[in-house]
Amino acid sequence: MNLSQLRYFVEVAKSGSATAAAKALYTAQPTISTQIKRLERELGCSLFARTGRNLALTPSGRKFLPYAENILNSVSAAEEVMDARTSMENGSLSFGYLGTAHRYLIAEVAGRLNAKFPNTRMDFRGQNSAQVAELVREGACDAGLVMLPIDDRQLSVSEPVSVQEHYYWTAARERVVPRIDLAEISRRRIVLGDASYRDVDPLRRQLSFAMQDRGLDFLPFIEVELLESALEIAARGIADIIATELSVKAQGVEDVLFRVPIEDPTHESLAVVKRSELWGHRAIDEFEVAVREAFAAQSIANSYGTNKK
Secondary structure (H helix, E strand, C coil), rough: CHHHHHHHHHHHHCCCCHHHHHHCCCCCCCHHHHHHHHHHHHHHCCCCEEECCEEECHHHHHHCCCCHHHHHHHHHHHHHHHHHHHHHHCEEEEEECCCCCCHCCCHHHHHHHHHHHHCCCCEEEEECCCHHHHHHHCCCCCCEEEECCCCCCCECCCCCCCCEEEECCCCCHCCCCCCCCCHHHHHEEEEEEHHHHCCCHHHHHHHHHHHHHCCCCCCCCCCCCHHHHHHHHCCCCCCCCEHHHHHHHHHHHHHCEECEECCCCEEEEEEEEHHHHHCCHHHHHHHHHHHHHHHHHHCCCCCCCCCCC
C-alpha cells in the first residue's frame, strides 16, 4: 500500500469513475485502474463494484474510505508544517506581544533572535494579550508573549517567563495608605487601559473575579486604549491605576506615582504561546529562550522591588 494508491482510491470514490479520477489527478486511466486492483489484492477485498458506467463503493470500500482520507490528511498536514518550518528558518517570523513590552523587552529579544537567525526577517506586533493569542491561533503570528489567563484553545502555553505583582499607584500623597484592600479600590477612581478588550483583558478579568468573590462591583472611572495613556492620566493625578512596577518604570513615572501594596494582590504572569503543531520548531522555541534571557538580563523576571517613596 502506498500514498498514490490511496489518492487514486479516494479520488475514484469521490468522482465515481477511474476516467474522471485520472482527469482530476492528471494521470492515465489504466494506471489508476491497475493501482486500485493492486490495493484490493493487498487488502484482500473488493473496494468498488461497477454499476452501469460508474464505480460504487462496496461495503468494504465504505469502511476503508475514512481511513484512507485520514492518512492523506495527516500527510498533507505534516507537509504543511515542514514547509512552514523551512520558510520560517529562511524567510520570516512573526511574534505578538502585550502592552508596554516594546519599551523594555522587544529590542533585546530581536537582537538575540537576529544573532541566531541572521537571515530571518522578523515582525513584532504589539497587542492586548487576548488579541495576541487569537493572532497565534489564526496563524498570523508564530508565537506571542501574553499575560495569563488567556483562551488557550489550539495553543501550547509555556511555563511563566515572568511573574510580577500588581500594585495600586496614585499621584496624590493623601491617597497613600500602608496597604489597600479591594473594597477600598472599588470605591476609588481607577483608570485602566485596553478599553477595546475590556471583556477579555487578563488584568480586568483578574480584578473582576477578585471583586466578585468579595461581593464587590468594579467599574473603571476612566478607560483608555493604551496603558501608556492610562499611566500618564494617573501621573497627572486624575485617577489612580493598578499596574506592575515594571510598567510604571517603563513609562518613566516611578518618581511621580506612589506605590501601595494590595491585600491579596493579583499578578501579571507572562507566558509564551505557540500553535500546538509548531511546538518543537527551533526558531519558534528560540523566541521563548530569548524572552527568558531578556527578562533575566534586565533582572525584572519575578521582580517585586521596593518602593522609593
